[in-house]
Amino acid sequence: MSQGRKPLLLVLVLALLLVATNAVVFAQAPEQTIKVGIMGPFTGPAASIGQEQLNWAKLAVADFNAATGWNVELVEGDTQIDPAIAVTIAEALISDPEIYAVVGPAGSQEVEAVAAAFVDARLAHISGSATRPSLTTSGFDTFFRTVPTDAAQGPTDGNFLAYELGVTKLFVIDDQTSYAVGLADEASAAFEAAGGEILGRESVTQEDTDFSSLATVIGASGAEAVFFPGQIASQGALLARAFAEQGIEVILFGADGFFSVDDFIAGAAGTTEGAYVSAFAPDIHDLESSADIVARYTEQYGEFGTFGPPTYAATIVALEAIQRAYEAGELSREAVRDQVAATDQELSVLGGPLAFDENGDVLDASFYIFQVQGDNFVLVPTSADEAEPEATPSS
Amino acid sequence: MHTQEVGKPMDIFIATLPQQIINGLTLGAVYALIALGYSMVYGVLQLLNFAHGDVYMVGAFIGYGVMMAFIPESGPLFAPVIIIILMLLVAMLGCGVLGIVIEQFAYRPLRNSPRIAPLISALGVSFFIQNAIQLTLTAQFRNYETEKLIAPAAGIDLGFARLSATRALVIVTAIVLMIVLQYLIKRTRLGKAMRAVAIDREAAAMMGVNVDRVIIFTFFIGSALAGAAGVLTGIVFTRVWHFMGFAAGLKGFTAAVLGGIGNIPGAMLGGFILGLAETFAVGFISATYKDVVAFVVLIIVLLLRPRGLLGARIPQKV
The missing domain is CATH 3.40.50.2300 (Response regulator)
Structure with missing residues (x-):
């Protein structure tokens, strides 16, 4: 009898191992290409703001990829802070099926111009700087922001x-x-x-x-x-x-x-x-909890103001929502939007918890x-x- | 929530008028210098050189480069006046050469084409220069460090207004350049040839005028003036960037048309009138309507004098 058990045990152990390795593989990078778009004024009169946002978004994607082993790509859309250009960029991002979330756009006038198209596409977009109050009260359920409103x-x-x-x-x-x-x-x-x-x-x-x-x-x-x-x-x-x-x-x-x-x-x-x-954001240079991120950003991109960090926060919100949707077994734009809405970070780069209310506005934010x-x-x-x-x- | 004036509007008008005139003359001086290049090229070639505003922008950047090269990081500054003169000279020379190159590559091959062809070519050159600058110098703003050459508070208090040293410098420089230009055109052989080509290019050629040389000369002078305007803009308004030439070019063109395109004193007059009109619009009507007022002035002048204020009758060619 004892002799007969051994192969069975071996099979059991092997099977367990197989399941375990499979699980590890599953938790690792998805095979399909996953992209996140970013819209901002990378050139033009507000380029100093846009470049800062872009660099912070790049850092966020790099941090996320390093932490998860994923290979998310960042797709850049330069709006030059012009609503008319933003519309064209938005259409381009929406038409790419591998994009599951978008960061931006930067200006309220740009969000006004593109929000309806994002609603139609069920594509979540999270701005790190658009503060006009009406943006979140106009029924755009795919729009979120990591900064408080005017x-x-x-x-x-x-x-x-x-x-x-x-x-x-x-x-x-x-x-x-x-x-x-x-x-x-x-x-x-x-x-x-x-x-x-x-x-x-x-x-x-x-x-x-x-x-x-x-x-x-x-x-x-x-x-x-x-x-x-x-x-x-x-x-x-x-x-x-x-x-x-x-x-x-x-x-x-x-x-x-x-x-x-x-x-x-x-x-x-x-x-x-x-x-x-x-x-709308603290100067994160003074935040102990973000010292590590500040050091890495400064080393790679130089100095920054208050415009970049909320975009880092927005990019992380987008990436984590995609990850949760993927792990829940349903990676679609709609599912990612739901996960963005369900964001509940204990500590964001901005030094506090980050969650959205039912309109997509950040909860309990203050001005400085x-x-x-x-x-x-x-x-x-x-x-x-x-x-x-x-x-x-x-x- | 809207405007409630303190004091009587008339008192405020009288109190601020002298200051607004100084503000307007500064802006006008820059417009006039840009308008001169437009007008000269149009006079000789009947061509609207829409790349002119971008030549002005390049001039502003050359001036910036010279300034940065000669201002030390710290320590005492050596002869600010010489640096300013050097900025102007290098920018004028650089822009003059750029003007010749533009003429050579973008306009000369099209000189006998329908007039729409060089116009399109001009727009192409404009896009090319803007994007070339954006590509090489990025879209970031650059700030002239004028304060290191002239203290921001330096100037004369006239009692009823303040004439800052930077504004005095801009207005005086522009006027000196215009006087030199007048001398060049009225008193030299080349100036005479230029006027001859403007009146009738073929007849001038038959009389032995080297038309190509005159055109090159015209582009050089016009572009050099735009370069000077770029440096003066940098000195007084400090911010320069790759797209600044578009709006400035449009204003320079408007000023040229206002004064009578092709007419040199007209371009100067048009520039000053446009600068004053814009400034008065901000000062006494509303900043929102600045451009509206400027273009309404243009429309009224063109209604009353279709060839502009000083526009001469240009002989129509058959």
Whole structure:
């Protein structure tokens, strides 16, 4: 009897081994090609932002591939921050059946232009920088973002100007993009609600470089501060230079788009000293939990601002959703979208948990205000931070 | 939420008018220099050189390169005036040569073709230069470090307005260049030949004028002025990038048409009027309507004077 058992045992062990190795193979890279698209302004006037986003996305894909042994490819689509180009790029990405998720586009005006096509294609796209509130409330169920909306940023900015800086007279400029117009409206409303007076509202184009005339107007208006939530950081620097040239003293306050050390600080030759910007992401240089990622990025790509890390977070969300869908045995665009919606990261690169609400907006996000001091942006503590309730872990 | 003025609008208008004139003259000086090249080439060849704006952009980049080569990382700066002159000269020479090359390869083979052919060729050259610059220098903005040559706060307080040193430099340089150009055209043999070719190319050739040489000369001078305009733009507005030539070229063309295309003083006048119109639009109407106002001015002038403000009757060729 005992002799007869041995072959059986051997067969059993062999079978177990086979199952085990099979399981390992299954957990490893899928055989089919899997791609993730990224849409951003890699050239053109917002190239400094787009290149940063692209590099962070590349790092995210490389990190994911290294961790899982997969071989996901990143497909680049350069939108030049132009909604018309974004539409063409979106169609190209949608028509590639090997693309299961897209990161971007960067600008709110671009998301507005392409979101409907993504809904039709059931293809999830996750932006790391589009902040217009209406994007997530318009029924685009394939759109997600890793940054908070201007519905939060506008009031933060307006209140900061009125209460923290004690400004009573404000001049507002937008750059005619849906992002800037929306944010300027939200901030103006909050500022007026706080008892402030808006002395004027002007629109410029993203191509403008001569701000001398506008500076004269603002100087004569008696405004104490200017709120200019433009997307092109160098325009903030050019406005600041025009003020300095004419000897006009006024507080310059910008938003996410101006968070660029190269364009807004170095390009302004000291004229933006003391200016403020609000940003949708923390400066992850200061985050201990992201120190390793920061070091690797800096080594490979150099310096960065606040635009890249949310795109890293968005890319990781996309990749992990694809992985979960694949492991659940159903890799389709619809399944990936569902997995993106179900994202629940304990700690993202942005230093906190990352999950989406039913609209695709990031849960519990906050805004950050920075001031230009010397060669850098320095985080300004606001009373809103202190008022924020402590996050209490439930049971 | 919309504009509520403090003080009476009239008071603000009077208080800011001098400053806006200075702002407008600066912008106008740049437009005028670009317009001159458009107008000169049109006068001689009846060709709209749509690559002209990109020559201007190349000039801005050459000036940037010279500036960066001569400004030390730290330490005292050696003679800023000489650096500025060098930037202008190198950019003008470089752009002049570029203009000759463009003429040689893109326009000369098409000189006897229908007029639409060199126009298309011009657009092609424009795309080529833009993309060549983007490919080699990337799409990143570059910033002139003007503050290292001229302190941003340097200037004269006139009481009613501030004339900064950079603006004074731009306006004066542009005017000097225009005077030199006037001298070249009115007082030299080559200038005389140029005027002759502009009036009638075939007759001038029959009188022994070397038409090819005149055309090369015209492209050289026109492009050199665009190069100077590029450097001046860099000095005063600091930001340069590969796509800056498109809008500037359009404005230069508008200014040339406004003054009467083919007419040299007209191009200068058109440039200054356009610069002032845009600046006043921002200052007294609204920044949003800047380009609207500029083009409305153009339309009104063309309605009243179809050949532009100083446009001479150009003999129609059969």
